Amino acid sequence: xxxxxxxxxxPYIQIDKxxxxxxxxxxxxxxxxxxxxxxVALADVASKEKLVKFIVYQExxxxxxxxxxxxxxxxxLFDIHLSWDGQANGHIALLPKDQQNEHLEERLLSxxxxxxxxNFELLAKKEELERALIRLRELSGPFIALSPxxxxxxxxxxxxxxxxxxxxxxxxxTAYEGEYTHIAVDFTAVGQIEEKGVDKLLAxxxxxxxxxxxxxxxxxxxxxxxxxxxxxxxxxxxxFSPSLAxxxxxxxx
Amino acid sequence: MNKEVHELAGYLLEGDxxxxxxxxxxxxxxTTLEVFDQLLTPAMQYVGELWExxxxxVADEHLATGTCDFVLSSLxxxxxxxxxxxxxxMFLCPEGERHYLGLKMVSSLFVEAGWSVRLFGxxxxxxxxxxxxxxxxxxxxxLSVAIVYHLPLLQDYIQRLSGLSSQPSIIxxxxxxxxYDLQSYCSEKTVIFQDLHAAHLWLHTxxxxxxxxxxx
Numbered sequence: 001x002x003x004x005x006x007x008x009x010x011p012y013i014q015i016d017k018x019x020x021x022x023x024x025x026x027x028x029x030x031x032x033x034x035x036x037x038x039x040v041a042l043a044d045v046a047s048k049e050k051l052v053k054f055i056v057y058q059e060x061x062x063x064x065x066x067x068x069x070x071x072x073x074x075x076x077l078f079d080i081h082l083s084w085d086g087q088a089n090g091h092i093a094l095l096p097k098d099q100q101n102e103h104l105e106e107r108l109l110s111x112x113x114x115x116x117x118x119n120f121e122l123l124a125k126k127e128e129l130e131r132a133l134i135r136l137r138e139l140s141g142p143f144i145a146l147s148p149x150x151x152x153x154x155x156x157x158x159x160x161x162x163x164x165x166x167x168x169x170x171x172x173x174t175a176y177e178g179e180y181t182h183i184a185v186d187f188t189a190v191g192q193i194e195e196k197g198v199d200k201l202l203a204x205x206x207x208x209x210x211x212x213x214x215x216x217x218x219x220x221x222x223x224x225x226x227x228x229x230x231x232x233x234x235x236x237x238x239x240f241s242p243s244l245a246x247x248x249x250x251x252x253x
Numbered sequence: 254m255n256k257e258v259h260e261l262a263g264y265l266l267e268g269d270x271x272x273x274x275x276x277x278x279x280x281x282x283x284t285t286l287e288v289f290d291q292l293l294t295p296a297m298q299y300v301g302e303l304w305e306x307x308x309x310x311v312a313d314e315h316l317a318t319g320t321c322d323f324v325l326s327s328l329x330x331x332x333x334x335x336x337x338x339x340x341x342x343m344f345l346c347p348e349g350e351r352h353y354l355g356l357k358m359v360s361s362l363f364v365e366a367g368w369s370v371r372l373f374g375x376x377x378x379x380x381x382x383x384x385x386x387x388x389x390x391x392x393x394x395x396l397s398v399a400i401v402y403h404l405p406l407l408q409d410y411i412q413r414l415s416g417l418s419s420q421p422s423i424i425x426x427x428x429x430x431x432x433y434d435l436q437s438y439c440s441e442k443t444v445i446f447q448d449l450h451a452a453h454l455w456l457h458t459x460x461x462x463x464x465x466x467x468x469x
Contacts, residue, residue, distance in 0.1 A: 046400075050305045075402070104315055108318070109375075112319070112322060112375075127334070
């Protein structure tokens with residue numbers, strides 16, 4: 001193989017029909033590990049077949065992409081421009097292409113990364129919110145001991161099944177540790193009431209009664225609450241009082 | 254190569270994610286494995302063939318890959334934090350390796366089988382992979398390779414990750430696993446998935462072996 005003595009500004013390689021390298025430009029020898037005997041030896045494994053196909057079977061001038069092994073990279077994308085002369089010598093100009101695609105590749109990669117990190121962020125936020133929601137439910141019905149025999153459960157927000165389940169666990173645990181004869185449940189800060197929430201609330205009242213034999217008194221009931229509760233057609237075997245003060249006063253008598 | 258695969262490849266090459274998604278949504282009768290194995294994988298292989306026959310450029314391939322990724326993300330869950338089975342799997346490609354679509358499909362198969370899954374995707378340095386695995390303690394680590402000159406690096410990954418305190422099973426997949434015998438790059442315990450069917454079969458076996466005893 002000889003060095004092509006014209007100062008071509010781009011990598012240039014001349015081959016025969018079998019792909020044997022006959023001559024190359026200075027730019028090509030600087031870029032590739034030459035002398036390789038055959039141009040196919042420069043191709044990346046996945047590009048060999050394509051290169052052979054275009055060198056051996058293509059008679060017309062053509063342009064195609066292949067990945068070639070360079071001195072600096074195991075595979076770099078090139079645009080190959082190939083044409084044949086009358087002596088069946090192939091003239092190949094090799095234009096590196098990676099720089100053109102680099103921008104596109106980086107954009108795609110950053111989009112992929114964003115897709116994956118966004119997903120993780122959303123997942124973390126979702127879990128955080130779920131934890132906050134559970135905590136919020138637990139805090140929406142605190143079990144407060146006003147005296148050794150009187151406990152107070154003010155309910156906040158809507159009466160839902162999930163919220164009542166959260167409150168039940170905590171209320172039963174605290175009630176178990178004390179000896180309460182009266183438990184006042186305050187509806188003053190209650191908003192909407194769901195039917196399944198009411199079922200759970202009634203179950204809680206029944207359990208508290210069984211555990212302590214305590215008298216359950218519902219206080220702070222508003223007209224809209226009583227209308228909602230009435231529409232559910234449930235039995236309410238519990239006392240109703242206008243306010244907590246009334247309960248405390250009555251108990252003191 | 255059937256007509257449907259060509260149609261899907263056409264949408265992917267145009268970057269038309271919505272058309273690709275609509276096309277796949279019309280295949281409700283297919284399982285996830287069948288969609289991956291009979292439609293998406295052959296469509297992407299066809300894209301590769303188009304490049305080999307000089308009909309498209311690498312830039313077109315990149316667009317098809319990005320679109321396919323988007324379609325997978327939209328239609329198939331590929332990550333899951335809490336599972337019913339309490340088994341954890343993480344998936345990654347070694348440093349420099351950017352062919353991750355197969356890895357993502359396998360992640361989805363694991364999610365579907367009830368595993369907790371973390372997909373780290375392409376190009377994850379060994380040190381980062383090791384730290385993430387030491388923190389999360391996965392039962393399985395899945396690696397994927399498509400490029401021959403990444404194989405020497407793969408050996409380092411398998412050796413180092415096999416030494417983790419959670420002693421995870423190492424699974425190897427990717428284009429090369431279907432083409433060559435990669436056993437010499439693996440440890441004795443490494444499981445090689447030659448294709449998506451092998452992954453499906455392995456998951457099924459695990460399910461039978463690890464099924465909780467309902468009478469307890």
